[in-house]
Structure formats: structure tokens, C-alpha cells
Amino acid sequence: MKQLRDIVKPALLIIPDASGTNMQYAALNDLGIEILVLDHHHVTELGGLKTIVVNNQQSPNYLNKGLTGAGVVWQFTRILDEKLGIQFADDSLDLVAVGLAADVADLRDKETRFLIKEGLKQARLTCPLIQQCLFANDYKIQGSLNPIKVTFQISPLFNAVCRIGSLEEKELLFQSLLDDANSKLVPSGNRNKKGEMVPLVVEAYRVITNARSRQNRRQDKLMELIDNVIQSEELSEDKVLLIAIDKGDFEEEHRNLAGLVCNKLQSYYQRPIIILFENDNGTYTGSVRAPSDVEAFSDFRQQCEDSGLTIYNSGHPAAFGLGIESKYINSFVQYFNDRYSNIDVAPTYYCDFIADANDPEIGFAIEEISNYSNDWGTGLPEPLICLGYIPRTHHSSYIRRTGVIRYSSPLGCISEWCTNGPTPFSHFIMHMLLLAGTFSVPCHSHHGNFLARCYLLPLS
Ligand SMILES: [Mn+2]
Numbered sequence: 001m002k003q004l005r006d007i008v009k010p011a012l013l014i015i016p017d018a019s020g021t022n023m024q025y026a027a028l029n030d031l032g033i034e035i036l037v038l039d040h041h042h043v044t045e046l047g048g049l050k051t052i053v054v055n056n057q058q059s060p061n062y063l064n065k066g067l068t069g070a071g072v073v074w075q076f077t078r079i080l081d082e083k084l085g086i087q088f089a090d091d092s093l094d095l096v097a098v099g100l101a102a103d104v105a106d107l108r109d110k111e112t113r114f115l116i117k118e119g120l121k122q123a124r125l126t127c128p129l130i131q132q133c134l135f136a137n138d139y140k141i142q143g144s145l146n147p148i149k150v151t152f153q154i155s156p157l158f159n160a161v162c163r164i165g166s167l168e169e170k171e172l173l174f175q176s177l178l179d180d181a182n183s184k185l186v187p188s189g190n191r192n193k194k195g196e197m198v199p200l201v202v203e204a205y206r207v208i209t210n211a212r213s214r215q216n217r218r219q220d221k222l223m224e225l226i227d228n229v230i231q232s233e234e235l236s237e238d239k240v241l242l243i244a245i246d247k248g249d250f251e252e253e254h255r256n257l258a259g260l261v262c263n264k265l266q267s268y269y270q271r272p273i274i275i276l277f278e279n280d281n282g283t284y285t286g287s288v289r290a291p292s293d294v295e296a297f298s299d300f301r302q303q304c305e306d307s308g309l310t311i312y313n314s315g316h317p318a319a320f321g322l323g324i325e326s327k328y329i330n331s332f333v334q335y336f337n338d339r340y341s342n343i344d345v346a347p348t349y350y351c352d353f354i355a356d357a358n359d360p361e362i363g364f365a366i367e368e369i370s371n372y373s374n375d376w377g378t379g380l381p382e383p384l385i386c387l388g389y390i391p392r393t394h395h396s397s398y399i400r401r402t403g404v405i406r407y408s409s410p411l412g413c414i415s416e417w418c419t420n421g422p423t424p425f426s427h428f429i430m431h432m433l434l435l436a437g438t439f440s441v442p443c444h445s446h447h448g449n450f451l452a453r454c455y456l457l458p459l460s
Pocket of ligand 1: 040069103
């Protein structure tokens with residue numbers, strides 16, 4: 001705010017995907033700064049003469065309340081095109097689609113669905129960075145995009161830079177979205193190409209994929225650490241999983257990964273997860289995630305507040321930050337063990353189909369489902385198949401840290417899975433779920449290779 005006021009002093013301030021308060025608007029307006037807000041959040045501020053608010057939540061005429069920031073910005077540019085007799089809005093449909101998909105906008109809204117489908121069409125993918133992602137020949141992207149690929153392959157790049165990147169890296173990322181990112185040359189930061197000039201987009205792609213790897217490595221380390229704590233302290237008996245990590249046992253960078261890791265643990269343990277780090281003054285602070293589909297845990301933030309044992313609980317009902325004094329940690333865990341004594345926290349995994357891997361028909365069913373892989377996304381989840389009794393002999397199966405099980409049968413056809421008889425799944429699969437929740441099983445059939453995302457569970 002101060003920098004805006006004293007240094008930048010714009011005549012017009014455009015605020016996409018966020019809003020301010022009337023007081024903030026008035027303060028800026030008084031300085032001669034006019035404001036354009038392009039937002040989708042539920043806010044009551046309507047703006048005024050010098051502050052124009054465009055917000056799909058505020059107009060009864062705009063039916064798609066699920067449209068997120070990128071979509072509202074696009075609609076604004078579309079009207080701008082009309083008023084000025086120009087045609088630029090559609091040039092950025094690829095970014096609009098990536099923005100909406102990354103923002104987990106609901107695909108059941110027809111407008112959202114159309115924008116994502118249209119924007120991800122091959123001919124529309126003109127943004128230099130998005131093209132770079134396609135050209136980089138990532139086997140998970142394979143030259144084309146759909147909402148799921150955006151969620152798992154593209155948006156993590158953006159997230160990693162925003163979470164752990166420097167200001168320069170963030171700026172580079174932004175510039176790599178602009179038209180001239182292919183022609184503009186910058187010095188390469190690659191140690192093997194010292195002094196060489198490379199297209200900005202190439203350098204940006206290198207930087208952001210590095211950021212993602214850095215984040216993944218940190219995250220893996222933190223997961224391992226937490227896994228050890230859970231096992232050695234037998235925490236999985238508790239109704240609420242509270243993992244408090246002492247000073248010296250973690251690295252400072254782990255702090256801003258707590259939320260991500262909570263999410264991962266959530267899919268396995270299906271109960272509130274609290275990850276806390278010790279501070280210099282002996283208190284513990286960190287992140288909380290609670291399952292939104294379990295009635296007992298609804299508005300878990302309020303429940304923590306009600307315990308009277310915490311220092312603060314700030315954020316959303318099911319995703320928030322928490323601080324607690326070390327002397328209250330045990331009572332806090334006990335408080336919820338008592339409170340939920342009647343609640344069974346044994347994880348339940350929901351799936352759409354339960355199948356026996358030895359069923360010769362199952363290969364065709366999975367293949368059929370995989371034909372729709374470009375349609376799944378938020379609100380239209382990919383069907384989950386619970387696959388049991390996958391034979392473990394005579395084929396290679398190994399787990400990679402990426403959470404992908406590579407499974408190939410020696411005859412290259414999944415209907416051959418049954419040839420060696422059923423072997424029930426064992427502990428390592430449970431561990432996979434801990435790491436990944438769901439994961440992909442590459443399948444081979446006479447129609448070629450395809451991917452099916454499955455839950456693999458022990459069937460007793
Ligand atoms: Mn938003």
C-alpha cells in the first residue's frame with residue numbers, strides 16, 4: 001500500500017482475483033488512483049465512482065457463480081474487445097483455461113467447462129510457457145493438455161515458484177507467459193551453459209522445474225520424517241493426528257510445506273491432521289487440515305478454538321493455522337480422543353467400482369473409462385476403481401517416489417494379470433496410499449498404452 005502510494009503512483013490500479021475494503025479503495029482514490037476490481041470472491045463492497053467492481057457473485061444476471069478469477073478477467077477483456085472494436089481476448093484463452101483448471105473451478109458449470117475445453121485445444125495453446133511445457137516432452141503431458149494434466153503437471157510448477165521461489169524467479173515466471181518470451185534472450189543460469197544467451201521461456205522453464213524439484217525433495221523429506229514420528233509414537237491410535245516436530249529435527253523450509261503434507265496425509269488417515277513445528281519460545285505453530293466429508297469434524301477450526309487449549313486458530317473451517325503451547329499438546333490430543341471416543345476413525349476409501357484384477361473383463365472396463373480422460377476434473381471426478389488381488393509374481397512392479405506404480409505384465413496385456421493366481425496386496429501398497437492417495441497404473445493392451453488412475457487396496 002505504502003509503495004503504491006509513494007513510489008509506483010499508478011493512475012489506474014487493476015486488482016484481479018482479489019478485492020479490497022471500502023476504506024482501502026477510498027484511501028487510494030483520494031490519492032488520485034482509480035481502481036478496477038475483477039474478482040469472484042464473496043464480498044459486499046460495491047465500489048463507487050472511482051472504483052469499478054466487476055464480480056460474478058454480485059450480479060443476479062451472471063449465472064455462473066463458479067467462474068474464478070481468470071474467467072472474470074477474460075469476460076472483462078471480451079467486453080473491452082467489443083467496446084473498442086478489437087480482438088485480443090481470445091488470444092489468451094489458453095491461459096484462461098489453465099487458470100480455471102488450476103483454480104479447481106467446477107466443470108459442471110457449462111461456461112467453465114466450455115472455456116477449459118476450448119482453451120486447452122491444441123491450436124489455442126500459444127502461451128510460450130505452456131508451449132514449453134508441451135515441448136519439454138514430459139511423459140506425463142505427452143503433447144496435449146486436459147484439466148487433470150493441468151492440475152498435476154502445470155499448476156504445481158506455478159505453485160512451487162510462488163511458494164518457495166525468489167522474487168526474481170516469480171517475475172521470470174510472469175514474463176514467460178508473455179508473447180515475446182520466445183524471442184527475448186536472457187543469460188542462461190545453467191552451470192553448463194555459462195554466459196550463453198537463451199530464450200527467456202527456456203530459462204523460465206528451467207527455473208520453475210527446478211523450484212518444483214526442490215519443493216518435491218523437501219516435501220519427501222518432511223513426509224519421511226512425519227511417517228517416522230507417526231510410527232514410532234503410535235499416533236495412528238489418536239482420533240486427531242497431531243505431529244509436533246521439535247526444533248533441530250526439521251529445516252526451516254519445511255514450515256511452508258506443512259499444509260501440502262497435511263493434505264497428503266489426509267487422503268490416507270481421513271481425520272484431522274495437525275503438523276506443528278517448535279519455535280524458539282517453546283510454542284508450536286503449523287497447519288491443520290480436516291476432512292470436509294466427515295460430519296463430526298465439521299468446522300474443526302471452531303472445535304479447536306472451543307478446546308480452549310490453543311493460542312490461535314486462524315483461517316478456513318477445514319484448513320487453518322494453529323498455535324499451541326507445548327505444555328497443552330498432550331491435553332489437546334486427549335481432549336479430542338475423549339470428544340470423539342465414539343467415532344470410528346478407521347479410514348474408509350470410497351470408490352466407484354470394486355474389481356478383482358483377475359477378472360478378464362476388468363481390462364476392457366478400465367480402457368473404456370480411460371477414453372474419457374480429457375473430461376475429468378473438478379466436479380466430474382475420474383471414476384475410482386478399487387483393484388484387488390493383483391498377482392505379484394512374474395512381473396515387474398516397483399514403487400517410485402513419485403507415487404506411480406509401474407505395473408507391466410510379461411505378456412503385455414492386462415487380462416493376463418490372473419495367470420499366476422491371486423496374491424493379496426501387502427503392506428507396501430498401504431504405504432503407497434500414505435504417499436500418494438491415488439496413483440496411476442499404466443496399462444498395456446492391444447489398443448496401445450493408456451493410464452488408469454486407481455486406488456489399490458488390500459482386499460481381505
Ligand atoms: Mn480466486
